[in-house]
Amino acid sequence: MIAKADFIEGMAKGLAVLESFDTERQRLNATLAAQRAGITRAAARRHLLTLTHLGYLxxxxxxxxxxxxxxxxxxxYLASARLPRVIQPTLxxxxxxxxxxxxxVVLDGDExxxxxxxxxYGAPTRLLAYGLHLGARLPAHATSTGRVLLAAMGPAELSAWLQARTLARLTPQTTVQASALRRLLKQVREDDFCLATEEHELGVLALAxxxxxxxxxxxxxxxxxxxxQQREASALQQGLLPLLMEAAREVRALL
Structure with missing residues (x-):
């Protein structure tokens, strides 16, 4: 924990305003930014104007x-962080x-x-509704990668994560009950992989x-x-899981 004397509240508020922009709200006024950042409208307005003056808005x-x-x-981050540079040739x-x-993929809070x-390579790219571009943020509870990363948490850390969040329903198949997600994560730990079927987006399979x-x-x-439309879940697992596991073993010494 940071000491109170070392905490710069103004910086924290400014970053909260900057983080309040996302795919759901690409344009914000002072009232909306205040609601999303948890600060007063007057403070939000000052931060918005400052960020505009600095060229970020x-x-x-x-x-x-x-x-x-x-x-x-x-x-x-991408230029200096080790993980993206190490894993790119394998991908x-x-x-x-x-x-x-x-x-x-890495875990960052809810996402x-x-x-x-x-x-x-050699096939047309299919653009998913939420996008799969570099830097894209996806809900952890409804994705194969999120479940792999949540399954790696200790019991106390996972309990704290679940208690602090509401699991949003994204499709009819999304798991939204904490108890059900716990059971799924237990299976992920036992299997050492996760297959998610149409939980984040209809028509999409993901294996992690x-x-x-x-x-x-x-x-x-x-x-x-x-x-x-192109693969069944069983075929995806049978055909690509060995490749994923072998790739994970290959890069382990580099991480």
């Missing part, structure tokens, strides 16, 4: 939206071998974030395995996504 006088300058943060090789799309991604370092700690998840 644009405005029409009432509403504000992000500018490309915010990508400086993600660009710096590219798997994609070239199978003509499927592979990603490396998982794609930090490295392959292209689809943990990426562990040499100390045995799960640092990320590796997954492949396919369409139910």
């Amino acid at each position: 644009e405005s029409d006088g009432s509403y504000f939206w992000l500018t490309p300058k915010v990508l400086r943060f993600s660009g710096s 590219n090789r798997l994609a070239a071998q199978t003509q499927e799309s592979f990603s490396a 998982v974030v794609i930090v490295a991604r392959s292209g689809v 395995v943990p990426l562990r370092n040499m100390q045995g700690r799960t640092v990320a998840a590796l997954n492949v996504v396919a369409s139910t």
Whole structure:
């Protein structure tokens, strides 16, 4: 924990305002930003104006939206972080071998974030509703990667995670009961992989395995996504799970 004297409240509020922009709310006024950031409207307005002055937002006088300058943060992370650089050649090789799309994903609060991604070689790319682009954020409870990463938590950490969140229903197949998710995560730990079928998006299958370092700690998840129109769940698991597991073993010494 940080000491109170070392905590810069203004910076925390400014970042909360910046983080309040997402795919659901791409444009915010001061009232909406205040609600999302949990601060007063007057404070939200000052932070919005400051961020606009610094070039991170644009405005029409009432509403504000992000500018490309915010990508400086993600660009710096991708250029300096070890995981994306280490895993990218493996993702590219798997994609070239199978003509499927592979990603490396980490957990960030409620969501998982794609930090490295392959292209689809020799096959047209299918754009999913929420997108599978680099930096995309997806709900952890409804994704194969999220479940792999949640399954790696200790009992107390997982209980705290579940108690602090409401599991949103994204499709009729989404697991939204904490007790049911616990059972699924127990199975993921036993299997050492996760297959999610149409829980995040209808028509989509996703298969994931943990990426562990040499100390045995799960640092990320590796997954492949396919369409139910092209593959059945059993065929995806049978055909690609061995490749995912072998890839995870290959990169372990590098993580």
